[in-house]
Amino acid sequence: MHLEINNLSKQFDTSQGSVLALDDINMHVETGEFVCAVGASGSGKSTLLRLVAGLDMPTTGEITVDGQAVTGPGSDRGMIFQSYTLYPWMSVQKNVEFGLKLQGVGPKERREMASYYLDVVGLTKFARSLPKQLSGGMKQRVAIARTLASRPKIMLMDEPFGALDVQTKETMQQFMLDLWNRTGVSILMITHDVDEAVFLSQRIYVLTAHPGTIQREVFVDLPSDRDYTIRRDRAFQDTREGIMDLLRGKTAPALVS
Amino acid sequence: MKPSVFWRLADDIPKPMSTALMVLSIAVPFALWWLVASLDLVNDKFLPSPLQVAQALGRLWTDGFLVGDTAASIMRVTVGFALAALVSVPIGIAMGAFASVRSLLEPIIGVVRYMPPPAFIPLLVIYLGLGEAPKIALIFMGTVFFNILMIMDAVKFVPKALLETTYTLGGQRRQALFQVITPYVVPNIIDTFRINIATSWSLVVVAELVAAENGLGKRIVLAQKFFNTDEIFACLIILGVIGFALDLSLRGLMKATCKWAVD
Ligand SMILES: Nc1ncnc2c1ncn2[C@@H]1O[C@H](COP(=O)(O)OP(=O)(O)OP(=O)(O)O)[C@@H](O)[C@H]1O
Numbered sequence: 004m005h006l007e008i009n010n011l012s013k014q015f016d017t018s019q020g021s022v023l024a025l026d027d028i029n030m031h032v033e034t035g036e037f038v039c040a041v042g043a044s045g046s047g048k049s050t051l052l053r054l055v056a057g058l059d060m061p062t063t064g065e066i067t068v069d070g071q072a073v074t075g076p077g078s079d080r081g082m083i084f085q086s087y088t089l090y091p092w093m094s095v096q097k098n099v100e101f102g103l104k105l106q107g108v109g110p111k112e113r114r115e116m117a118s119y120y121l122d123v124v125g126l127t128k129f130a131r132s133l134p135k136q137l138s139g140g141m142k143q144r145v146a147i148a149r150t151l152a153s154r155p156k157i158m159l160m161d162e163p164f165g166a167l168d169v170q171t172k173e174t175m176q177q178f179m180l181d182l183w184n185r186t187g188v189s190i191l192m193i194t195h196d197v198d199e200a201v202f203l204s205q206r207i208y209v210l211t212a213h214p215g216t217i218q219r220e221v222f223v224d225l226p227s228d229r230d231y232t233i234r235r236d237r238a239f240q241d242t243r244e245g246i247m248d249l250l251r252g253k254t255a256p257a258l259v260s
Numbered sequence: 261m262k263p264s265v266f267w268r269l270a271d272d273i274p275k276p277m278s279t280a281l282m283v284l285s286i287a288v289p290f291a292l293w294w295l296v297a298s299l300d301l302v303n304d305k306f307l308p309s310p311l312q313v314a315q316a317l318g319r320l321w322t323d324g325f326l327v328g329d330t331a332a333s334i335m336r337v338t339v340g341f342a343l344a345a346l347v348s349v350p351i352g353i354a355m356g357a358f359a360s361v362r363s364l365l366e367p368i369i370g371v372v373r374y375m376p377p378p379a380f381i382p383l384l385v386i387y388l389g390l391g392e393a394p395k396i397a398l399i400f401m402g403t404v405f406f407n408i409l410m411i412m413d414a415v416k417f418v419p420k421a422l423l424e425t426t427y428t429l430g431g432q433r434r435q436a437l438f439q440v441i442t443p444y445v446v447p448n449i450i451d452t453f454r455i456n457i458a459t460s461w462s463l464v465v466v467a468e469l470v471a472a473e474n475g476l477g478k479r480i481v482l483a484q485k486f487f488n489t490d491e492i493f494a495c496l497i498i499l500g501v502i503g504f505a506l507d508l509s510l511r512g513l514m515k516a517t518c519k520w521a522v523d
Pocket residue numbers: 015016017022023024042043044045046047048049050051195
């Protein structure tokens with residue numbers, strides 16, 4: 004897998020005038036990488052992810068996955084939204100099966116795949132539950148299982164834990180990291196939470212706001228099997244503070260980039 | 261200060277209390293009726309007692325009118341409303357899902373729905389005669405537009421993220437329409453039917469008051485001719501009970517088929 008974004012810009016034309024949401028974005032994600040983009044509110048993070056997902060079209064520039072230009076949405080780029088997007092009338096099991104059903108996979112194979120991924124996210128016990136019976140964190144895990152079941156080349160995540168409380172969020176971050184270590188899925192995630200980005204990813208794109216541009220690419224020099232104790236690590240804190248400084252508009256010479 | 265149980269705001273009350281209040285809701289008006297009638301304040305001919313109404317009901321039953329008229333009215337409502345439902349579901353969903361279809365149909369429906377259906381009775385009689393057809397057509401016309409507009413509105417509330425998720429899972433537009441939008445609005449459709457079937461229940465009586473050989477509306481007209489207020493009361497009660505039963509059965513249908521949408 005090789006995701007490449009070249010000279011991407013996106014302008015929204017509205018009745019109040021036009022907004023340049025993204026300007027001259029260049030980035031890439033390689034097989035098995037966990038990459039984050041961080042930026043303040045309004046830096047165009049959601050816009051960027053929607054463009055990669057094919058839900059919006061860029062004004063200039065192009066996005067390619069394995070050399071193929073993105074022209075619309077597809078199951079090779081699974082998306083996890085911040086809002087809960089489970090189909091409320093389907094059981095958890097049916098939700099996870101649904102992507103495969105849309106793609107024409109037969110019932111038996113569908114069931115097996117769904118059961119497998121429900122097990123991966125630790126929700127086998129809830130297979131028959133309805134979404135409304137789940138907590139927010141569980142809903143996101145089902146959404147992740149549903150996306151993974153479609154075997155995407157890359158999973159796109161738009162602040163997936165933004166609506167969760169602090170404890171659940173931390174649990175979900177650990178869960179995400181373990182999941183990534185286990186499945187080797189490539190992930191591009193956006194967040195405004197710098198701590199979350201440093202904890203999860205190997206590489207971070209730091210965005211400026213209005214218009215959103217890439218200010219810096221930061222390498223996170225930490226082992227991949229992390230747990231919460233790494234937050235006490237000097238390297239973790241330096242990276243986090245460095246990125247915070249960048250977002251504050253200061254230079255951050257200490258960062259590896 | 262703690263509010264009393266009775267005045268709990270937007271919250272449930274204990275089951276026994278709610279049952280008791282529901283019994284009162286029927287029992288109090290009934291008792292009042294009984295009281296006023298038995299005090300002989302009003303002439304029996306104007307306000308028959310519950311007993312007289314029960315006797316009238318028995319009379320209608322033994323004469324076979326009760327079953328015949330009720331069946332006739334129910335049949336008209338069933339056919340007329342079923343046709344309206346059949347037409348309104350696809351059109352309502354299409355109008356909600358496609359701005360183009362909406363632009364095409366919303367103006368004309370918006371105007372026609374404000375023409376009171378009973379005003380069409382003379383035309384319907386001229387076009388369709390005096391048989392079943394004009395009554396069924398009236399019920400159809402009187403409910404189809406409201407069904408359509410309410411279903412259209414429900415479709416507008418399907419979360420955009422749910423559709424976008426469908427596309428990123430590899431879904432096509434067709435699949436989004438039939439496998440996401442449509443099931444999402446099923447509870448709204450049932451609710452729409454529940455609300456609008458009340459209208460069709462009124463319209464069938466209106467149609468029968470004007471011109472019919474049978475039906476509960478016709479029975480009321482005949483009773484008026486002979487000043488049989490007890491029979492009028494009996495018919496009104498039957499109308500209310502059947503309407504309420506229709507409402508309850510649609511609620512039951514909702515509970516049985518859309519567990520996800522009821523709490
Ligand atoms: N559909 C749209 N129409 C017009 N302007 C838009 C649209 N979507 C986004 N914008 C504008 O583009 C800019 C970036 O928005 P975007 O939602 O991508 O930011 P974000 O980084 O995701 O912010 P947040 O952290 O608050 O989610 C904003 O100024 C926003 O007003």
